[in-house]
Amino acid sequence: MPRFRYQARSAAGALLEGTMEAVNAALVADQLLANGSTPVRIAEESGNTPSPSVLTWQFGGRRINSADLILFCRQMYSLTRAGVPLLRALRGMTESACKPIMVETLQAVLEDLEGGRDLSGAMRRHPGVFPPLVVNMIQVGESSGRLDTSFSEVATYLTREKQTADQIRAALRYPTFVLVAISVAIAIITLFVIPAFEKLFRGHGAQLPLPTRAILGISNFAVSWWWAILIALVAGFFSWRAWVRTERGAMVRDRFKLRLPVVGSIIHRAVLVRFARGFAMGYGAGMPLIQSLTLTAQAVGNSYVQQRLGKLRRGVEHGDTLTRSAAASEMFTPLVLQMLAVGEEAGSVDTMLLEISDFYERGIEYDISRLSSAIEPILIVIIGAMVLVLALGVFLPMWNMASVMRGG
Structure with a gap:
């Protein structure tokens, strides 16, 4: 049986380290959480590379998307609120699920429930489908007897997350389409139009203008060495994917996202909304402070x-106080820190965090509504540069055509 090395936080916040034998990393996490500790990192001891069973706590890869999870939570809320027994509700969900991965997961959850495990423990065995925050909220609902409320809160949280992501994608759709269309036009002109000018000028014993020759050289190189370019692009893509999976690569990539012009600020605030809502949801439901901070982070x-x-x-x-610690993280604005200080003094941190998330969301919605107009100046500069390339590569030879013909 493989041995896993783990790092975890106790309920008091102390860092725990050790090893444990288990079939996979999910079972190690299950055991740690059952003992009241929050997993921070779990990796197999064989070699320096984390095993495929290292927990990542995020959506991606072959996992279900947020829309599937929202639908599941809403249906479970309706069924549990109506008083349908949990096993019967999950059997009905299994029969109505569309994706095979969801069917398999729910069947495994059913088997665990029939074997005596609680719902949160059964869900925790499938971290690729149910994120830790969702599982812990379900656990809080089980403990407090408000399972239906927990499903409703999780569905609301995930819905707002999805709406923000969809709004950003919708705002970026038009600029992306324009840039792709112009890039295709430049490629067609470079590969087919400019070579025709070369034949005409060569027939009259004249040379193409320097800018056109430079573009033509790039075109000829692309045609002659397309296979090398393709290999380089594929190698670069997989090298990039491997690098961003490392701790350093992921850090550089995610920091770069926050510094992107126009959209970087939106991404930053959207991440903080996710933290504020998740933390308020867990802490407000009775989860220990350190555990709430760890899981939501x-x-x-x-x-x-x-x-x-x-x-x-x-x-x-x-x-240290939560407000001073938040200020030291350099992630929050002074106004948000003031709101957090008021909540800490009044003993209503979870309520104030919800106010903070609403504050950020209003700003995000406003910025997204004007995102297209904010991107327009940048888009105009890029399009202008592309048009300049076209002008130098196509129109300059046309302007010189008359003199070439007279010279012929």
């Missing part, structure tokens, strides 16, 4: 922000 989906929020958690562990 791992669920933000950005390695750089996760690192900064880890600094927040460490500050709280060392006895």
